[in-house]
Amino acid sequence: MKRLLSGASLVLLGLLLACAALEGLVRVATSSQQNYLVEMWRYATLLKQKSADPAIGHEHIPGASASLQGVEVSINSLGMRGPEPDLTTPGKHKLVVIGDSVAMGWGLPEDETLRAQLARWLGPESEVMTTGVGNMNMTQIVANWLRYADTIRPDTVIVLATARAPLVQDTGQAGWLVRHSQAYALIVSFVEMAMSNAPGQAGLVAAYEKMWADGPGRAALNMALDRLKVDQARHGYRVLVMMVPESHSFQPYQFDFITNIMRAESEKRGWAFLDPLPSLRQEPAESYWVANNDVHPNAKAFKVMTDVLKPYFPRPKE
Template identity: 35%
Template sequence: MKSGSTLDQGRVRIFVSGALTVILTLLICAAAAEGMLRLKNASMRNYDIEMWRYSRELKFASELAVLGHEHQPNAKATLQSVEIRTNAWGLRGGNVSETPAPGRRRVLMLGSSIALGWGVPEESVVSSRLQAKFEAAGQDVEILNAGIGNYNTERYVERFLHRLTPLKPTDLLVLAFVRDGEPLEQGGGNFLLRNSQLALTAWTVVNRVFGESGEKSLVAHYQRIYAPGSSAVTRMNVEFAKLAAYAREHRIRVTLAMVPDIHNLDHYPLQFVHDIFSKTARDNGFAYVDLLPALNGIASSDIWAMPGDPHPNARGHALMAEAIYPVLASPATRSKEE
């Protein structure tokens, strides 16, 4: 019996030793792979990793569940080789006074990462280009950029109503995108996804392999999101109605500029989404600018921020500003479609 017990203990020790060796080997390999990935991604040419860094370096989890996350105030990071800085309000750019100077128009731009100007230097984003146009025309107007990545209509409207009304804008410019009606989870990811580039890369690969892809899948996805009577459309309309009510009460002019998806600008497949936003603008008394004509026909390679990143580059922002400026500069308050 004693001999058998000793044999069993020996087997257990061998098993435990082998298991520990395997675990240690895997940990060493994972650490080495993590290190090599971080070295490779130091070039800032990996879109997914740069977005991951953005969430780590410039965002924090909001105590308001509806917002999910917000920008850290007075922060700065170089992402995708472009510096992004925030002021005390979490807006992109330098410091601003709490209220506009007497007689000055203050245009507050709401939106997601396109409004933020992801991948584009601060001086080249829509807000800065509009600012330059008003200055060249001798008009006392300031443009503030409240864009935040991974925001939808609900988030940017609620952020304005909860955080930014003290800025007392005279105008709101909503730089809307086709994803803005899509519901978003608060998220935050697990510990590994928040801290490991290797885990993020593996998760991204799995999602791309097993997830839907291609233009047909994209169109089908948005057809589900924007189906008549869908909960997403209902929620979006509720949020825009809130914004319109606040704007009417405070005599704020609202302009909604609709940014197209830039994967296929030759034979654009998502006009039905633009039609929904156009109707929403009319229903709420917003001025409306469809930015598809300004970008129509441009090859993806000429307008993407970088390969693999379907955000408009500096050229795209220049073209969008050209289309938006005449509407903002016009004294008319009726809905207008360019």
């Protein structure tokens, strides 16, 4: 029995040492901050916390900061990415961009994000903010915005909708191993992708067709938009909906069904719908990627989106 216990202890010790060595190798191999999956894991670990509202799931940690994908990301005291907003100056126009990691400006320095580019164009008479948080569906996006609505009382809310808006996802707390081990989180991500994704462009189209079909995801998206409509009526702000194109490929573009659905849902609620695809598709989709392996919009893409938004605002004073 003693020999058996001793052998089991040695095996356990060997496994623990092997796991520690694997964790160390993964951390060294990804220290350049170029691995998208690991950087998203670090984002969730360093800048996010569990929200008290189950509909939100996760939110930014006020005052937190970290270097992610080689870019400094700072969260202000309100839990938003970006500088501290001026909410007290009388007569200052207030605009809020709500959405997911695209609205947050994943992979970009702060001054290249949509929020920053729009703020520069509008000038000091306007305050532009974003409540964007990575990995949120429309239910979470709207719920997250509503906790700010009474405090900010904006003139305009810009909804940055993406193809993942109706995604049904677990908003519970990740397990201890996922939260503390890069290696384990990486393995879990690879397994989930292998099980859920069909290969190639055809598989991507099929996955989004299923996601946007009538079902719980679409129903949740519509309920979230209805909640936003109720809040709009309460506070009197304007809503603009901009559809961010699925950017793996523009030629041919096979996701018009998403654009058509969001356009119909927006117009049904009396909201202006903005589609930057006609301007974006003049160049290859990959020219707008933030990195070779990351299709999040880069500064050039946000410049195009800013130009699409400009006609909806008075021309800034020179």
